[in-house]
Amino acid sequence: MAAGTFAPTLLVMSSFDQPTEFSAILKKRLTDLSVENLTELIMNVPVLSSRILPPDNQDRRDDHIIYYGHHRPLSEGTLDNLARFLARDEGIHGVLDALNQLQRAIVRVTAWRDGSATMAELIDETGATKEEINAAIQGVLATFLADETDQASPHPDENESSSVSSSNIIPIRTPNTDGPHVSKPKRLAVFTLHPSVSHRVELPGVSAQRFHARSYKSQLQDILKRLGNPQRDNVKHAELLSLLVQSLSSAETVKRSIDSVSQETRDAIETLRDGKPRRIKDFTNDYYSPFNYGRYFQPKGILKEFIECGIVGLCDQSQSVWLWLESIVALNDGRLFRPVDTSLATLATQPFDPGASMSRIPAAERHARTILEAWKQKPPTALADASLGVKPIRDVAKQLGITAERAGLLANLLKEIDLIAAVTASQTGKGRNTKYTYEYRNTDASSAWQSISPLERWKSLVVSWVFATSFDEAEGLPERIQSGAYYRAELRSLRRYVLDKLLSLSESECVDATRFAQSMQYLLPAQLQTDTVATMLEIMRYLGLIYEDRGDVVALTQAGRALLLGKDIDLSSLDSQFVLQADHTIVASPHSDSELISTLERYAEVESTAGAHIYRISEERIAREIASGATAEDVIGFFSTHSNTPVPQNVEYLVRDVAKRSGCIQAGSAGSYLVSEDAAQFARVLAVKPAQLTQVAPTVAVSPLSFEQLESALQKKGIFLPAQESPTLIPLAKSQNSVKVDGPIVIDISEAQLAVEALCKREESTSTSSTDLRTRALEAALARVEQHYLAHHTESDE
């Protein structure tokens, strides 16, 4: 959006000394705004967007990521919140930071000229046209800073302002007559800042007027004396200050001062003309102190000349030196700035053909998963402060074939989403000497994240970037994870601001990347440097929000646009084919649909993801899938649907083999079992339906019921079981000497258990030690049981 196109809506800041009252006025103003105007206001003041609460019952990260107030009426609470925020220092500075370069220049010039400036002065300083200045002023007014009670007709002498129409609501008022401005002659202005705003405006240098507002009179007199002014007694502080400002603003005085110093000092003053304070150390090793000059602290050389020339400011605390802004302006023939390039205010668009190859899940999603996998196998060791150093990030970058910065970005995003976290790996020593080592491990959330759809995973990465506070693009892309790092929350607003500017382009438009960064710097000079924007664009390219392969132009991808607008994302053109070969390898494109890759990974093991994905079909994985309900046809069907080449016959066989083997062994739980060798009795027992007996062998049946339930079910049908002696063996009759039993087989439980133990022993060791009494006892028991059965079978056969 171009600067200066705000609707002429006026916010009033009448008094910063009474924030409560002021916020009430602001709230009324905000409430009166139309939804469109409110949206525009929030769009253009990024800091406001972070103050908007999400709509009710909505997780904020699920909403559009541009901002939450997008074309919707805000709740009472949100408006209240905004008004309170705007009434505070933080809010005012936030608004000032939202001014573009021209507006900023206008505000600075105005603040510099005691809060009011004429059109001629503004044109002279900024180099912009009258129309541009008018539009910029409208933009400033739309946000804040004017008092409608101060509006007046332009003074007839101010020719330049005569063209400003009253409908533009340009407030004209006399400057505030309080305070240090007292000696300033009254004059009419085209633009006036509220005095409370005025002193919040950052100037491009150190102003003596502001700096010395609270200095002692003796200090002021001292400087005035050095500047060649005669000593005056009984003069008010304000008068002295005014005199000082006048002297420092006089080109003649300043030049005289400069002429009075040595060439070395003159050169130093020349370097200070940019207005930035510098370290005294850059010029001399002497230490500056305004007081207690004793024998040991006699200033000399360049430092002495700095002090004595009067046009240079010095600070003992920071040991810094600067040329007063007043003097700089005097040397610049009364100008504060170089002209502003207003052409940057608009985004110069070019036609753009998005082409057909769109809407792929960007590689970043896959890379993020690979990092999680890699670190799951081998968690990287953290540094002593629980940060993650560059080495593990470079290692994983090498594995992925991406730059360390991209891997670092992903690592930070994974941490932002809480998918990885530093945990204590070990602890040595005690008390104060305890030393901890940390490593980064996947959190419980990581498996849940991996189970959501690739699209959702990608969305979560994008959203986590927009909300990230663990790194700052102003410092470039992170190549490590800094533990506990928390950067300014405004970053979120700035990212959304840049995204929103891109969203303002149509699908058939793009902008030059360098020019875009410059425009962003023009629009938000206080917060967006061109390098910062370039880094943001690099991130957007990697995350697939803007095209990666379109050279130096910037345009949102279809998926990126859809995500920002909260629309459905079309994934139809993703690569969903692979090549399946008879050596059981599968080669899939590096741009494969992540859904496809996820399914593939259920049947095959990754051999390489160093570009194209290479897999090897895994019997174990297929077996696992089949065990969890898939059929051989499902697996083969998947292969034949997605393979560019016919499914090799041996692969088909492999799948069918695995499926055939699956289910050969089945396990379940049984409550009790029943043994009977009497066929008739056994059949009778089996017929008792409530007993839920299933015959598993000619003489054995099992039931899911517990022994007691089984017993009760059978008793109801007149079948009585002998008392249970073991929780696992249920004999149908007590041991009897007679083998002639009427009914089921007779087993002596204690004998049987001993026999089983003996059998186990035999398995363990084939050579039984003759001295092992226990073993011999077991063997004897086994022999008895064997005899018992032999007798029984013999007699039965007879």
Place this chain on the structure above:
Amino acid sequence: MDPTNPLIVQSDHTVLLEVASPRASSARDALSRFAELEKSPEHIHSYRVTPLSLWNAASSGLTADEVTTTLTEYAKYDVPQSVLFEIREQISRYGRLRIVGNNLKLVLSASSAGVLAEVCADKHVRSLLGIQINETSYHVPQGSRGALKQALIRLGWPAADEAGYETGEELQFDITASLRQYQHDAVRSWWADGSAAGGNGVLVLPCGSGKTVIGLAAAAQAASHTLVIATNLLAARQWISELKSKSNIDPELVGEYSGERKEIRPFTVATYQVLTWRDPNAEEDADLETRHPHLRLFRDHKWGVIIYDEVHLLPAPVFRATAEIQAIRRLGLTATLIREDGKEPDVFSLIGPKRFDAPWKDLERQGWIAPATCSEVRVDLPEESHIEYAVADAHNRYRIAATTVSKLTVLDLLVERHKHDRVLVIGQYIDQLRAVARRLDAPLITGQTSERMREKRFDAFRSGEISLLVVSKVANFSIDLPAANVAIQLSGTFGSRQEEAQRLGRILRPKPDGEQAHFYTIVTRETVDQQFAANRQRFLTEQGYAYQIVDAHEIGRTGSSQTA
């Protein structure tokens, strides 16, 4: 970035070549100059760019720019920067260390003192160097040449060996048989115009593609006394008979150095067995030649070329001896450069890098090896063996599965189906083979069969006197049976991939009428036999052979229909 391009360059330095792409052929030609073919299944071939392959390319004059241009020109997607960087880095390393001089005085010379200081910081390298000449060069003792190259390669600093070779005594003869184009190419790439850059290395060609002829042509090219080392006596005699039949060499000049004969002639063929024979009286810590006295053969005669047949089987003592004879031209021949002991790097540094590699299927398409179908026939383990199998330990399980009687029924059907062909039945277990030989009334050759009897039976098979032969693993290598066109594998050395390839190789000699060869492997279903079979087949499937899986009862059906 062009989606129709045939190459995908991976950041792990593998390069995938899509065979179906229109530009695949030219990409392959360019790629093979600096990347090694790893596998070539039916659709996508894999190459790997390794430091060795790059140094090799650099030694043949290829520049980093040419390599990177090839990759970027043919790549389907952007080439990872890390790969391009690595290529520049590795190619720039080649030639910064050189071994120069002659056989009297060898010098290791470095392009800068820094490089020399870096390699000399390694104790092992330092121990192999003589006195320092100046800050960029050292003397190299004669015996250290091979070991030094090995050590430097391990450090990632390949030395360009420009010290050349001893010429050896002259032996002039010509090959009378005509060489095929790929055989010419293979010899040429090894010989490298007789320069010091060539004269060593390994040629990898499929079984049956005429490696022996290539070896003979290489020897003829070198025109000097030649020592060939073959796997066993039979193979050695095959070399001799090939030499006599395909060249104009005076038979008097050809000698056999084996357990039976110890002839040292201008063209001598020895066996690994005799060279590695260990003197039982030698002390354990005696030097190499005292323990293996026949290794003196390497040094006692002025050889101009040493040819290592089946170089993937080269035993350790021969390796060590080879390290000391780096001034002699060396040629390794193999079908599969897979060493089950993982000693491929030693083959590279001591015998030399891979100089030529021809995919099996390419030669099949050109008609130089017989087209072959591979089938896996699945039989069931008889019910009565289930328990025995289930309780057996791992080793015996394979024996039980591999020797199951069910296989014999299928074997009968297959032999019946191919009763007009020349059939080899190959197995691992002697008992099983004996039973099979009795059952089929066929001659048997195992390790216990005397050399004379082996030769007699192979000759009978070659001449067509017998059409069915049962053989153990003695026939895995180097046995030339041109007429064989069917191989039936009953059992093998567990999951050995190279054995599978070698066995297929037995039947790949091109047939007069372009006839198809058939390779059957009979596998017991749902046992370890099946698992091992899958592993065994890996090399061949990577070479593009697709195994057809058939059930035993299908053989019966098709068999009966054929006989009917």
